Amino acid sequence: MSGARAVIALGSNLGDREATLLAATREIADLEGVELVAASGAVETVALKPEGEDPDAPAYLNAVVVVESALEPLDLLHLLREIEQRHGRVRAERWGDRTLDLDLIDVAGVTLRTEELTLPHPRAAERAFVLEPWLQADPDARLTGHGRVRDLLEAL
Structure with a gap:
Protein backbone atom coordinates (compact mmCIF):
# COMPACT_ATOMS: atom_id res chain seq x y z
CA MET A 1 0.00 0.00 0.00
CA SER A 2 1.28 3.44 -0.76
CA GLY A 3 0.11 6.35 1.30
CA ALA A 4 1.09 9.05 3.71
CA ARG A 5 3.14 8.30 6.79
CA ALA A 6 1.06 9.16 9.85
CA VAL A 7 2.05 9.25 13.51
CA ILE A 8 -0.60 8.44 16.12
CA ALA A 9 -0.10 8.87 19.87
CA LEU A 10 -2.01 6.55 22.19
CA GLY A 11 -2.66 7.15 25.87
CA SER A 12 -4.69 5.52 28.63
CA ASN A 13 -4.97 6.08 32.37
CA LEU A 14 -8.17 4.21 33.24
CA GLY A 15 -8.91 0.50 33.24
CA ASP A 16 -6.47 -2.11 31.91
CA ARG A 17 -4.20 0.43 30.23
CA GLU A 18 -1.84 -2.05 28.60
CA ALA A 19 -4.63 -4.20 27.16
CA THR A 20 -6.39 -1.08 25.87
CA LEU A 21 -3.27 0.19 24.08
CA LEU A 22 -2.62 -3.23 22.54
CA ALA A 23 -6.23 -3.56 21.39
CA ALA A 24 -6.25 -0.03 19.96
CA THR A 25 -3.00 -0.71 18.09
CA ARG A 26 -4.57 -3.82 16.54
CA GLU A 27 -7.72 -1.87 15.62
CA ILE A 28 -5.65 0.90 13.97
CA ALA A 29 -3.67 -1.72 12.02
CA ASP A 30 -6.94 -3.33 10.89
CA LEU A 31 -8.41 -0.11 9.47
CA GLU A 32 -9.01 -0.27 5.74
CA GLY A 33 -6.45 1.91 3.98
CA VAL A 34 -4.00 1.76 6.90
CA GLU A 35 -0.85 -0.32 7.27
CA LEU A 36 1.09 -0.50 10.56
CA VAL A 37 4.76 0.39 10.03
CA ALA A 38 6.07 0.56 13.62
CA ALA A 39 4.88 0.63 17.21
CA SER A 40 6.69 1.80 20.33
CA GLY A 41 6.70 0.20 23.72
CA ALA A 42 4.58 1.71 26.48
CA VAL A 43 5.92 4.63 28.51
CA GLU A 44 4.35 5.43 31.90
CA THR A 45 3.91 9.10 32.78
CA VAL A 46 2.19 11.24 35.38
CA ALA A 47 -1.20 12.64 34.33
CA LEU A 48 -1.14 16.09 32.74
CA LYS A 49 -3.99 18.50 33.49
CA PRO A 50 -4.47 22.10 32.30
CA GLU A 51 -2.84 23.27 35.56
CA GLY A 52 0.17 20.96 35.08
CA GLU A 53 1.20 17.50 36.26
CA ASP A 54 -1.24 15.77 38.64
CA PRO A 55 0.50 13.02 40.65
CA ASP A 56 -2.83 12.23 42.38
CA ALA A 57 -4.52 11.22 39.11
CA PRO A 58 -4.01 7.72 37.68
CA ALA A 59 -0.74 7.48 35.70
CA TYR A 60 -0.83 7.19 31.93
CA LEU A 61 0.59 4.58 29.65
CA ASN A 62 1.57 6.21 26.36
CA ALA A 63 2.70 4.76 23.05
CA VAL A 64 3.07 5.77 19.42
CA VAL A 65 2.25 3.92 16.23
CA VAL A 66 3.51 4.87 12.80
CA VAL A 67 1.30 3.91 9.88
CA GLU A 68 1.05 4.33 6.13
CA SER A 69 -2.40 5.70 5.42
CA ALA A 70 -4.27 6.04 2.15
CA LEU A 71 -6.90 8.07 4.04
CA GLU A 72 -7.29 11.83 4.20
CA PRO A 73 -6.22 13.17 7.63
CA LEU A 74 -9.77 14.06 8.73
CA ASP A 75 -11.07 10.64 7.65
CA LEU A 76 -8.32 8.97 9.68
CA LEU A 77 -9.15 11.21 12.66
CA HIS A 78 -12.82 10.19 12.50
CA LEU A 79 -11.88 6.50 12.50
CA LEU A 80 -9.57 7.06 15.48
CA ARG A 81 -12.44 8.71 17.36
CA GLU A 82 -14.62 5.68 16.63
CA ILE A 83 -11.94 3.44 18.17
CA GLU A 84 -11.83 5.72 21.25
CA GLN A 85 -15.62 5.47 21.61
CA ARG A 86 -15.54 1.67 21.37
CA HIS A 87 -13.14 1.75 24.33
CA GLY A 88 -15.46 3.91 26.43
CA ARG A 89 -13.84 7.30 25.82
CA VAL A 90 -15.85 10.11 27.41
CA ARG A 91 -15.06 13.73 26.50
CA ALA A 92 -16.51 15.41 29.61
CA GLU A 93 -13.46 17.29 30.88
CA ARG A 94 -10.54 18.91 29.03
CA TRP A 95 -7.49 16.70 29.57
CA GLY A 96 -9.56 14.50 31.87
CA ASP A 97 -8.85 10.89 32.77
CA ARG A 98 -9.64 8.53 29.91
CA THR A 99 -9.77 4.92 28.89
CA LEU A 100 -8.19 5.78 25.53
CA ASP A 101 -6.85 8.88 23.83
CA LEU A 102 -5.74 8.75 20.19
CA ASP A 103 -4.06 11.85 18.79
CA GLU A 116 -11.40 19.55 14.22
CA LEU A 117 -7.73 18.97 13.46
CA THR A 118 -4.43 20.83 13.59
CA LEU A 119 -1.38 19.23 12.00
CA PRO A 120 1.21 18.83 13.16
CA HIS A 121 -0.25 18.44 16.66
CA PRO A 122 0.20 21.86 18.28
CA ARG A 123 1.72 20.60 21.56
CA ALA A 124 3.62 17.50 20.41
CA ALA A 125 7.01 19.26 20.52
CA GLU A 126 6.51 19.94 24.26
CA ARG A 127 5.38 16.49 25.32
CA ALA A 128 7.95 13.91 26.32
CA PHE A 129 5.12 11.34 26.55
CA VAL A 130 4.70 11.73 22.77
CA LEU A 131 8.32 12.27 21.76
CA GLU A 132 9.87 9.39 23.76
CA PRO A 133 7.68 6.62 22.33
CA TRP A 134 7.80 8.23 18.86
CA LEU A 135 11.58 8.05 18.96
CA GLN A 136 11.32 4.35 19.90
CA ALA A 137 9.08 3.70 16.90
CA ASP A 138 11.12 5.86 14.50
CA PRO A 139 14.68 6.84 15.54
CA ASP A 140 14.91 9.25 12.57
CA ALA A 141 11.58 10.97 13.27
CA ARG A 142 11.10 14.65 12.48
CA LEU A 143 8.22 16.85 13.59
CA THR A 144 7.17 19.25 10.87
CA GLY A 145 8.16 22.80 11.74
CA HIS A 146 10.17 21.72 14.78
CA GLY A 147 12.98 19.44 13.59
CA ARG A 148 14.32 16.14 14.83
CA VAL A 149 12.30 14.42 17.54
CA ARG A 150 15.56 13.36 19.22
CA ASP A 151 16.60 17.03 19.58
CA LEU A 152 13.18 18.07 20.84
CA LEU A 153 13.21 15.36 23.50
CA GLU A 154 16.74 16.27 24.63
CA ALA A 155 15.67 19.92 24.97
CA LEU A 156 12.85 19.11 27.41
Whole structure:
Protein backbone atom coordinates (compact mmCIF):
# COMPACT_ATOMS: atom_id res chain seq x y z
CA MET A 1 0.00 0.00 0.00
CA SER A 2 1.28 3.44 -0.76
CA GLY A 3 0.11 6.35 1.30
CA ALA A 4 1.09 9.05 3.71
CA ARG A 5 3.14 8.30 6.79
CA ALA A 6 1.06 9.16 9.85
CA VAL A 7 2.05 9.25 13.51
CA ILE A 8 -0.60 8.44 16.12
CA ALA A 9 -0.10 8.87 19.87
CA LEU A 10 -2.01 6.55 22.19
CA GLY A 11 -2.66 7.15 25.87
CA SER A 12 -4.69 5.52 28.63
CA ASN A 13 -4.97 6.08 32.37
CA LEU A 14 -8.17 4.21 33.24
CA GLY A 15 -8.91 0.50 33.24
CA ASP A 16 -6.47 -2.11 31.91
CA ARG A 17 -4.20 0.43 30.23
CA GLU A 18 -1.84 -2.05 28.60
CA ALA A 19 -4.63 -4.20 27.16
CA THR A 20 -6.39 -1.08 25.87
CA LEU A 21 -3.27 0.19 24.08
CA LEU A 22 -2.62 -3.23 22.54
CA ALA A 23 -6.23 -3.56 21.39
CA ALA A 24 -6.25 -0.03 19.96
CA THR A 25 -3.00 -0.71 18.09
CA ARG A 26 -4.57 -3.82 16.54
CA GLU A 27 -7.72 -1.87 15.62
CA ILE A 28 -5.65 0.90 13.97
CA ALA A 29 -3.67 -1.72 12.02
CA ASP A 30 -6.94 -3.33 10.89
CA LEU A 31 -8.41 -0.11 9.47
CA GLU A 32 -9.01 -0.27 5.74
CA GLY A 33 -6.45 1.91 3.98
CA VAL A 34 -4.00 1.76 6.90
CA GLU A 35 -0.85 -0.32 7.27
CA LEU A 36 1.09 -0.50 10.56
CA VAL A 37 4.76 0.39 10.03
CA ALA A 38 6.07 0.56 13.62
CA ALA A 39 4.88 0.63 17.21
CA SER A 40 6.69 1.80 20.33
CA GLY A 41 6.70 0.20 23.72
CA ALA A 42 4.58 1.71 26.48
CA VAL A 43 5.92 4.63 28.51
CA GLU A 44 4.35 5.43 31.90
CA THR A 45 3.91 9.10 32.78
CA VAL A 46 2.19 11.24 35.38
CA ALA A 47 -1.20 12.64 34.33
CA LEU A 48 -1.14 16.09 32.74
CA LYS A 49 -3.99 18.50 33.49
CA PRO A 50 -4.47 22.10 32.30
CA GLU A 51 -2.84 23.27 35.56
CA GLY A 52 0.17 20.96 35.08
CA GLU A 53 1.20 17.50 36.26
CA ASP A 54 -1.24 15.77 38.64
CA PRO A 55 0.50 13.02 40.65
CA ASP A 56 -2.83 12.23 42.38
CA ALA A 57 -4.52 11.22 39.11
CA PRO A 58 -4.01 7.72 37.68
CA ALA A 59 -0.74 7.48 35.70
CA TYR A 60 -0.83 7.19 31.93
CA LEU A 61 0.59 4.58 29.65
CA ASN A 62 1.57 6.21 26.36
CA ALA A 63 2.70 4.76 23.05
CA VAL A 64 3.07 5.77 19.42
CA VAL A 65 2.25 3.92 16.23
CA VAL A 66 3.51 4.87 12.80
CA VAL A 67 1.30 3.91 9.88
CA GLU A 68 1.05 4.33 6.13
CA SER A 69 -2.40 5.70 5.42
CA ALA A 70 -4.27 6.04 2.15
CA LEU A 71 -6.90 8.07 4.04
CA GLU A 72 -7.29 11.83 4.20
CA PRO A 73 -6.22 13.17 7.63
CA LEU A 74 -9.77 14.06 8.73
CA ASP A 75 -11.07 10.64 7.65
CA LEU A 76 -8.32 8.97 9.68
CA LEU A 77 -9.15 11.21 12.66
CA HIS A 78 -12.82 10.19 12.50
CA LEU A 79 -11.88 6.50 12.50
CA LEU A 80 -9.57 7.06 15.48
CA ARG A 81 -12.44 8.71 17.36
CA GLU A 82 -14.62 5.68 16.63
CA ILE A 83 -11.94 3.44 18.17
CA GLU A 84 -11.83 5.72 21.25
CA GLN A 85 -15.62 5.47 21.61
CA ARG A 86 -15.54 1.67 21.37
CA HIS A 87 -13.14 1.75 24.33
CA GLY A 88 -15.46 3.91 26.43
CA ARG A 89 -13.84 7.30 25.82
CA VAL A 90 -15.85 10.11 27.41
CA ARG A 91 -15.06 13.73 26.50
CA ALA A 92 -16.51 15.41 29.61
CA GLU A 93 -13.46 17.29 30.88
CA ARG A 94 -10.54 18.91 29.03
CA TRP A 95 -7.49 16.70 29.57
CA GLY A 96 -9.56 14.50 31.87
CA ASP A 97 -8.85 10.89 32.77
CA ARG A 98 -9.64 8.53 29.91
CA THR A 99 -9.77 4.92 28.89
CA LEU A 100 -8.19 5.78 25.53
CA ASP A 101 -6.85 8.88 23.83
CA LEU A 102 -5.74 8.75 20.19
CA ASP A 103 -4.06 11.85 18.79
CA LEU A 104 -3.02 12.35 15.20
CA ILE A 105 0.44 13.94 15.58
CA ASP A 106 1.76 14.25 12.04
CA VAL A 107 0.66 13.16 8.58
CA ALA A 108 3.44 13.27 5.98
CA GLY A 109 4.51 16.74 7.04
CA VAL A 110 1.13 18.24 6.10
CA THR A 111 0.24 21.54 7.77
CA LEU A 112 -3.50 21.74 8.43
CA ARG A 113 -5.71 23.92 10.61
CA THR A 114 -9.40 23.13 10.86
CA GLU A 115 -11.86 23.29 13.73
CA GLU A 116 -11.40 19.55 14.22
CA LEU A 117 -7.73 18.97 13.46
CA THR A 118 -4.43 20.83 13.59
CA LEU A 119 -1.38 19.23 12.00
CA PRO A 120 1.21 18.83 13.16
CA HIS A 121 -0.25 18.44 16.66
CA PRO A 122 0.20 21.86 18.28
CA ARG A 123 1.72 20.60 21.56
CA ALA A 124 3.62 17.50 20.41
CA ALA A 125 7.01 19.26 20.52
CA GLU A 126 6.51 19.94 24.26
CA ARG A 127 5.38 16.49 25.32
CA ALA A 128 7.95 13.91 26.32
CA PHE A 129 5.12 11.34 26.55
CA VAL A 130 4.70 11.73 22.77
CA LEU A 131 8.32 12.27 21.76
CA GLU A 132 9.87 9.39 23.76
CA PRO A 133 7.68 6.62 22.33
CA TRP A 134 7.80 8.23 18.86
CA LEU A 135 11.58 8.05 18.96
CA GLN A 136 11.32 4.35 19.90
CA ALA A 137 9.08 3.70 16.90
CA ASP A 138 11.12 5.86 14.50
CA PRO A 139 14.68 6.84 15.54
CA ASP A 140 14.91 9.25 12.57
CA ALA A 141 11.58 10.97 13.27
CA ARG A 142 11.10 14.65 12.48
CA LEU A 143 8.22 16.85 13.59
CA THR A 144 7.17 19.25 10.87
CA GLY A 145 8.16 22.80 11.74
CA HIS A 146 10.17 21.72 14.78
CA GLY A 147 12.98 19.44 13.59
CA ARG A 148 14.32 16.14 14.83
CA VAL A 149 12.30 14.42 17.54
CA ARG A 150 15.56 13.36 19.22
CA ASP A 151 16.60 17.03 19.58
CA LEU A 152 13.18 18.07 20.84
CA LEU A 153 13.21 15.36 23.50
CA GLU A 154 16.74 16.27 24.63
CA ALA A 155 15.67 19.92 24.97
CA LEU A 156 12.85 19.11 27.41
